[in-house]
Every structure is written in C-alpha cells, then in structure tokens.
Amino acid sequence: MQRLLKLLLIAVLGAFPLPALAALNILACEPEWGALANELGGNKVTVYNATTALQDPHRIQARPSLLARARNADLLACTGGELEAGWLPILLRQSGNANIQPGKAGYFEAANYVQKLEIPARLDRAEGDVHASGNPHIHTDPRNIALVADALAKRLSQLDPDNAAHYQARHRAFADQWQAAVLRWEKQAAPLKGTPVVVQHKAFPYLSRWLGLQEIAVLEPKPGIESSSGHLSEVFAQITRQPVKMVLRAAYQDGRSSEWLAEKARIHAVSLPFTVGGSAQAQDLYGLFDDTIQRLLAAAK
Amino acid sequence: MFRRKLIASGISMMLGAPLSAFAADNAEMLQIRNEIRSMKQSYEARIEALEQRLQRAEAKAGKADNRNAQAEAVTAQITSSAPSSVSNAFNPAISLILSGTYSSLSQDPANYRITGFIPGGEIEPGTRGFSLAESELIVSANIDPNFYGRLTLALAPDNTLGVEEAAVQTTTLGHGLTAKAGRFYSGIGYLNEQHPHAWDFVDAPLAYKAFLGRQYGNDGMQLKWVAPTNTFLEFGAEAGRGSNFPGSERNKNGTGSYALFAHVGDDIGTDHSWRAGLSWLHNTAKSRTYDDLDSAGNMVSNSLDGNSRLWLADFVWKWAPNGNPAYRNFKLQGEYFRRQEIGDLTFDTVNLASIDRYSATQSGWYLQGVYQFMPRWRVGLRADRLDSGTVDYGSVNSANLSAPAYNPSRNSLMFDYSPSEYSRMRLQLAQDKSHQGVTDNQLFLQYIMSLGAHGAHKF
Numbered sequence: 001m002q003r004l005l006k007l008l009l010i011a012v013l014g015a016f017p018l019p020a021l022a023a024l025n026i027l028a029c030e031p032e033w034g035a036l037a038n039e040l041g042g043n044k045v046t047v048y049n050a051t052t053a054l055q056d057p058h059r060i061q062a063r064p065s066l067l068a069r070a071r072n073a074d075l076l077a078c079t080g081g082e083l084e085a086g087w088l089p090i091l092l093r094q095s096g097n098a099n100i101q102p103g104k105a106g107y108f109e110a111a112n113y114v115q116k117l118e119i120p121a122r123l124d125r126a127e128g129d130v131h132a133s134g135n136p137h138i139h140t141d142p143r144n145i146a147l148v149a150d151a152l153a154k155r156l157s158q159l160d161p162d163n164a165a166h167y168q169a170r171h172r173a174f175a176d177q178w179q180a181a182v183l184r185w186e187k188q189a190a191p192l193k194g195t196p197v198v199v200q201h202k203a204f205p206y207l208s209r210w211l212g213l214q215e216i217a218v219l220e221p222k223p224g225i226e227s228s229s230g231h232l233s234e235v236f237a238q239i240t241r242q243p244v245k246m247v248l249r250a251a252y253q254d255g256r257s258s259e260w261l262a263e264k265a266r267i268h269a270v271s272l273p274f275t276v277g278g279s280a281q282a283q284d285l286y287g288l289f290d291d292t293i294q295r296l297l298a299a300a301k
Numbered sequence: 302m303f304r305r306k307l308i309a310s311g312i313s314m315m316l317g318a319p320l321s322a323f324a325a326d327n328a329e330m331l332q333i334r335n336e337i338r339s340m341k342q343s344y345e346a347r348i349e350a351l352e353q354r355l356q357r358a359e360a361k362a363g364k365a366d367n368r369n370a371q372a373e374a375v376t377a378q379i380t381s382s383a384p385s386s387v388s389n390a391f392n393p394a395i396s397l398i399l400s401g402t403y404s405s406l407s408q409d410p411a412n413y414r415i416t417g418f419i420p421g422g423e424i425e426p427g428t429r430g431f432s433l434a435e436s437e438l439i440v441s442a443n444i445d446p447n448f449y450g451r452l453t454l455a456l457a458p459d460n461t462l463g464v465e466e467a468a469v470q471t472t473t474l475g476h477g478l479t480a481k482a483g484r485f486y487s488g489i490g491y492l493n494e495q496h497p498h499a500w501d502f503v504d505a506p507l508a509y510k511a512f513l514g515r516q517y518g519n520d521g522m523q524l525k526w527v528a529p530t531n532t533f534l535e536f537g538a539e540a541g542r543g544s545n546f547p548g549s550e551r552n553k554n555g556t557g558s559y560a561l562f563a564h565v566g567d568d569i570g571t572d573h574s575w576r577a578g579l580s581w582l583h584n585t586a587k588s589r590t591y592d593d594l595d596s597a598g599n600m601v602s603n604s605l606d607g608n609s610r611l612w613l614a615d616f617v618w619k620w621a622p623n624g625n626p627a628y629r630n631f632k633l634q635g636e637y638f639r640r641q642e643i644g645d646l647t648f649d650t651v652n653l654a655s656i657d658r659y660s661a662t663q664s665g666w667y668l669q670g671v672y673q674f675m676p677r678w679r680v681g682l683r684a685d686r687l688d689s690g691t692v693d694y695g696s697v698n699s700a701n702l703s704a705p706a707y708n709p710s711r712n713s714l715m716f717d718y719s720p721s722e723y724s725r726m727r728l729q730l731a732q733d734k735s736h737q738g739v740t741d742n743q744l745f746l747q748y749i750m751s752l753g754a755h756g757a758h759k760f
Contacts, residue, residue, distance in 0.1 A: 067533050
C-alpha cells in the first residue's frame with residue numbers, strides 16, 4: 001500500500017515540472033532585482049520574475065504560479081517599502097516556505113539599503129496610496145542599484161557559502177563596470193540638468209534627483225488615483241504658466257492622459273522603460289539606463 | 302582731466318540737448334559721450350562679476366546648509382526607524398471594512414425560500430430599504446517566529462457581534478506545509494474562503510446559500526501542503542466541530558466534519574492565469590432543525606439526523622492585457638456543487654413527530670464573469686442554477702412533505718465603481734426565481750470601504 005502511494009506520488013509529481021535543484025532559486029518581485037540577481041549570480045542562480053515591466057507592481061495578484069514559485073524559492077528579492085503590500089503577504093503566508101519569511105536570510109528588501117525620498121510627513125489615505133516609508137521606486141537611480149548590489153551579493157554569499165567566491169568576484173566585476181556606466185550616463189545626460197518635466201505617477205523621484213530633472217506637476221491627483229479630466233486641465237493651466245519639456249510615464253502605465261497633455265501643450269510624451277523589459281532596448285540593467293537616457297535626450301531636443 | 306570731463310559731461314547731461322546746440326565742438330562732445338558709455342559698461346561688468354561671485358558663495362553656503370539638513374534628515378530617519386520603546390509599537394495591523402446597502406425587493410424577504418432545498422444558515426436576501434451590511438474588523442499580526450494570528454469580527458446591523466474568523470497558523474513549518482487552527486472559512490471551493498467584502502456581487506451565489514448556508518466556516522484544524530512543483534499544486538485537509546449548516550451542534554467528542562480539497566493553477570503566457578479545484582465536505586448532522594412548509598402549505602418545524610456529503614468543483618480564469626489588471630481585466634469563475642444527504646427526518650417535531658428515512662441528491666452551479674472595461678469601472682453578470690434532483694421523504698413522510706420538481710434560478714447584473722483601491726460602490730439588479738411560482742425582482746445599492754492597514758487579497 002505504501003509503495004503504491006509512493007508510486008502514485010512520484011507519478012503525480014512527475015507530471016509537473018520540478019524546479020531546478022542545483023542552483024539558488026530566486027523569486028524576484030520586480031524585473032530589476034531579477035536582472036541584478038542574474039548579474040551577480042550568473043549560472044549559480046535561477047531567477048523567476050514575479051512581474052514584468054508592463055505590469056503595475058502595486059496591482060499584482062497573488063497568482064497560483066507565484067505561490068508555486070514562492071514555495072520553491074531560496075530567496076525572495078523584492079523592493080519592499082510596502083510596494084508589494086497587496087500580494088506579497090499572501091505568498092508568504094500560503095506558500096509554506098519557512099526560508100523566505102521576513103527576518104530570514106531568504107527575505108531581501110532592496111529599499112532597506114538606500115536612502116528613501118518623499119517620506120510622507122502626514123500618513124493619511126486622503127493623500128492617496130502613500131507609502132509610510134517613502135517612495136519605493138528606488139531603482140530609477142543607478143547609484144541605488146549599486147548600493148543594492150553590494151547588499152544582494154552579501155546575501156547570496158550568505159545563502160550559498162560554497163559559491164561565495166563566485167558571487168564576490170562577479171560583484172566586483174559588476175560594481176566596476178556599473179560605476180563606469182554611471183559616469184558615462186551622467187556625462188550623456190548632462191544637458192538634461194534642470195529640464196522641467198511633468199510625471200504621470202510619482203515613479204521617478206530618484207531618476208529626477210539623479211539627473212537634476214525638475215518635476216513641475218504630477219498627472220495623478222493623488223498617488224495611485226487615476227487622473228481626472230479636471231485635474232488634467234489644472235496641470236495644463238499650470239504648465240502654460242510654467243512651461244515644461246516633456247511628460248514622463250512608465251511603460252506599464254496607460255498613455256492616454258500623457259498623450260492628451262503632450263498634444264495639447266505641444267510637448268513630448270515619453271514612455272520610459274522603467275525597468276528591465278520595458279522596451280526593446282532595455283533587455284538588461286545597462287540597456288535600461290541607456291534607453292532611458294536616450295529617450296530623455298531625444299525629447300529634450 | 303578725467304574728472305573735468307566727467308563734470309562737463311554731467312553738466313551737459315543736466316542741461317541736455319539745448320546746451321549741445323551751443324557746444325563749440327561736436328566731435329569733442331561725441332568723444333566724451335563714448336567715454337562715459339565705456340565707463341558705464343566697465344562698471345556694470347564689474348558689478349555683474351561681483352554679483353556672480355556673491356551668488357556662487359551663497360549657493361555654496363546653501364549647499365552646505367542642504368547637506369547639513371540632509372545629514373539631519375538621515376539621523377532623524379535612523380532614529381525614527383529605530384524600534385521605539387512605547388508599548389503600542391507591537392500593536393497588530395488593524396483594518397476595518399465599512400459596508401452598507403439599499404435593497405429594493407419586489408417580494409417580502411420573510412417569505413424567501415429555495416424550493417426543494419432544506420434551508421440552513423443565512424439564505425435570505427436581506428432587509429428592504431436602507432441597512433447596514435456587515436462591518437468587519439480585522440486584526441492580524443505575527444505572534445512569534447512560528448505563528449501568525451488573525452481575528453475577523455463581524456458587526457451585524459442588528460448590533461450583534463460575530464466571530465467570523467479567529468485562527469492561528471504556522472509560518473515556519475516549511476516543506477510547503479501550513480497548519481491552521483481555530484475558527485476559519487474552509488478552503489473548499491473558490492469563493493468560500495473569501496470574505497463578503499471581496500465578493501464581486503452583493504450576495505453569495507444561490508448554490509452557496511442552498512448547500513453551505515451562504516459560506517462554510519468551522520471551528521477546527523486545517524493542514525495544507527503546496528507541492529514543490531513549478532505548477533501550483535495544493536492539497537488540504539480539515540477536521541472540525543461541524544456545527545454549522547449542513548452540519549449541526551452535536552454535543553459529542555470527536556469531529557463533526559471533514560473536508561479534503563486540492564487546487565491546481567498556473568499562468569498561460571503573461572495574459573492568462575487560472576486555478577481549478579476539487580473539494581469534498583462531509584458533515585454529520587444531529588437534530589438539524591429547520592422550518593418549512595408542508596404539502597398543505599402550513600409552516601412546520603422538522604429535524605434531520607444524518608450525513609451530508611458535498612462534492613465541489615471550482616475554477617477561475619483571469620485575463621489582463623500583459624498581465625496588468627490596473628486598466629482592463631476579465632475574470633470568469635464557476636463552481637459546481639453536488640450534495641447527497643441520507644438520514645432520518647422527523648416531520649413536525651412539535652406535534653406529529655413522525656420519523657422516516659430521508660435521502661436526497663441535489664446539485665447546482667453558478668457561473669459569473671466580471672469585466673473591468675476601464676480603470677475604476679466594472680460590469681458583471683452571474684447565472685445561478687439549482688437542480689432539486691431526487692428527494693425521497695420515505696413512505697410515511699411523503700404524505701406530508703413533497704419534493705417538487707423545480708429548478709431554482711437567478712440572474713444578476715452588476716456595475717461597480719471604485720474611486721480608489723479602498724472604496725467601491727455597486728449597483729446590482731437581479732431576477733430571483735428561487736421560490737417556485739414567485740419572481741423576486743431585486744435592486745441593490747452597496748458601498749464597501751476599507752480603512753486602516755492595506756489588506757492583501759487572495760487570487
């Protein structure tokens with residue numbers, strides 16, 4: 001009887017693909033951390049991205065596929081800062097995986113390793129979908145990526161000490177190459193300094209601070225609340241007094257309000273890749289910033 | 302020389318044009334003017350340069366200030382993120398659901414029944430007019446490194462307080478295992494585990510009302526296991542008191558109900574995701590009393606001793622362009638129920654009290670689709686069908702109780718508008734033919750608002 005049960009179990013499990021056993025299984029909440037884990041882990045890690053660049057990370061659902069991946073993950077690499085508050089708690093509670101619970105080495109929150117912006121002085125839902133610990137879209141500043149890379153490399157070594165040398169070597173190589181890339185991007189983006197812009201969602205404060213863009217207005221009346229026609233007219237009135245060069249949005253956002261404003265005000269509507277996979281050029285972290293800066297420069301001309 | 306020219310030019314400027322007419326030498330005058338102009342320019346340049354230097358110095362000082370401010374902010378941040386020693390720092394997350402309805406029902410809800418089905422639980426469509434729906438107070442937190450606890454209190458409009466859920470569950474068993482104990486909604490089916498505020502319609506599907514008395518909650522234990530596969534595969538078992546319909550209070554040791562369930566689910570590309578499941582629920586009822594109409598149309602009180610076995614098949618399929626449900630999405634869900642009840646039925650417990658065998662095999666299903674066609678706006682359609690199946694009251698009781706061959710049905714249409722993630726307003730129109738020969742046209746207006754901690758919702 002027991003043998004029969006065992007056989008049955010093997011048959012059932014055999015019908016479904018099993019996760020890779022050799023490598024460290026990483027479930028990345030957002031593609032930027034998946035890409036970073038790949039940069040640092042190489043062939044020692046298997047990365048599954050819970051979201052794509054075309055999905056709003058605030059609005060993801062705890063899909064069965066994500067539960068299955070969370071069950072088998074050795075490491076959860078997420079932004080944190082309440083960005084995933086609507087779905088990650090379900091994955092943590094329902095996956096039966098002790099290793100990825102908050103406080104364990106398998107739970108990694110990138111936002112803990114950088115200085116946050118826009119920490120609200122007043123916590124009130126009347127202000128929209130505000131995050132108590134500040135704006136969570138930290139990855140739009142490549143210097144933050146470098147900080148997170150330091151912490152993530154340490155975490156990988158801690159979880160997989162046998163390959164610690166591998167992770168550290170890859171991290172060193174990445175850090176050097178990244179630093180050079182950041183200098184290159186800063187040089188390329190020098191003409192953007194001081195450029196006045198409008199943003200659709202408060203998704204870019206870190207990018208704006210890095211490149212010196214001036215955010216004049218936001219299309220969403222409150223964070224996470226879709227813009228109404230009344231608010232759009234207000235923004236239009238504001239930018240006729242205070243002209244801007246372009247209106248920025250993330251690839252996952254609907255472009256209608258941006259395009260409307262851009263046409264009316266005769267400015268550029270720029271869809272930025274926002275994260276890895278957000279455009280044809282943004283296939284990795286380098287491509288992400290190459291493309292972001294190219295698009296900004298093209299619109300600023 | 303310089304001064305003399307300056308004075309001269311000053312005088313010339315003061316006296317203006319009339320003097321120039323008397324100037325002996327126009328060429329000299331022009332020369333003086335040019336000199337003044339060049340002087341003026343050189344002073345202006347020097348002043349400008351000084352101003353620029355001043356600005357630079359000020360900017361530097363400002364930057365230093367900024368830096369100081371930033372440093373202060375960082376320290377402030379560090380101090381604020383340091384655990385505070387106040388006693389409420391460990392308070393659990395609290396969220397509150399406020400909900401209210403306006404109902405317009407063409408039939409008196411007091412006469413509501415689902416023909417052919419033994420009633421149990423809360424099946425009525427609610428009161429007419431304005432009423433408060435259930436407000437829910439949800440308190441949850443990690444208890445220690447091993448357990449998570451959650452309490453859901455339902456504050457009913459009649460000023461009573463109900464404990465909907467009060468359960469603890471493990472967080473660190475590992476190997477895909479989660480154990481839960483306390484009072485909780487059973488993991489059977491799809492909709493059963495969801496709280497009413499997460500429903501897509503104002504009320505529960507007819508099949509849930511007929512077979513589970515609206516929603517099946519239990520005091521007991523649950524063990525769930527998620528298989529280590531890339532496809533979601535989950536198995537669960539429950540044992541509990543079974544005091545809720547279709548079970549009953551029994552005053553006995555041991556368990557009154559068992560449940561087994563399995564779920565499987567995955568994504569298809571980025572746009573589609575699905576989950577399907579199969580569940581089985583077994584209840585033992587002891588003196589499960591209910592009021593019903595007999596064949597002559599008189600209200601009598603009956604009671605049932607027996608076993609109830611319910612099979613439940615469920616599926617849900619969700620679609621969103623690029624898997625991003627923020628703008629447009631579609632959700633299709635359906636569940637099929639089949640229940641067999643066998644036991645002894647006592648007819649008219651107050652007077653006649655005649656006991657005879659009872660057996661019934663009944664089934665039902667619902668299918669609903671909800672489409673968000675633009676941000677904030679959704680429309681939904683639901684079809685409910687029940688099959689009263691074969692009901693055998695035995696040779697004695699069939700003289701007083703009849704089993705009409707009637708298939709109750711209901712169709713519902715829903716619109717809702719969600720100004721934000723935390724608020725929703727809904728209009729629902731329904732035509733309810735649960736009661737044979739009676740059509741209840743229903744209109745509901747509802748609001749559902751959530752306050753406090755950001756809740757995470759199940760798939």
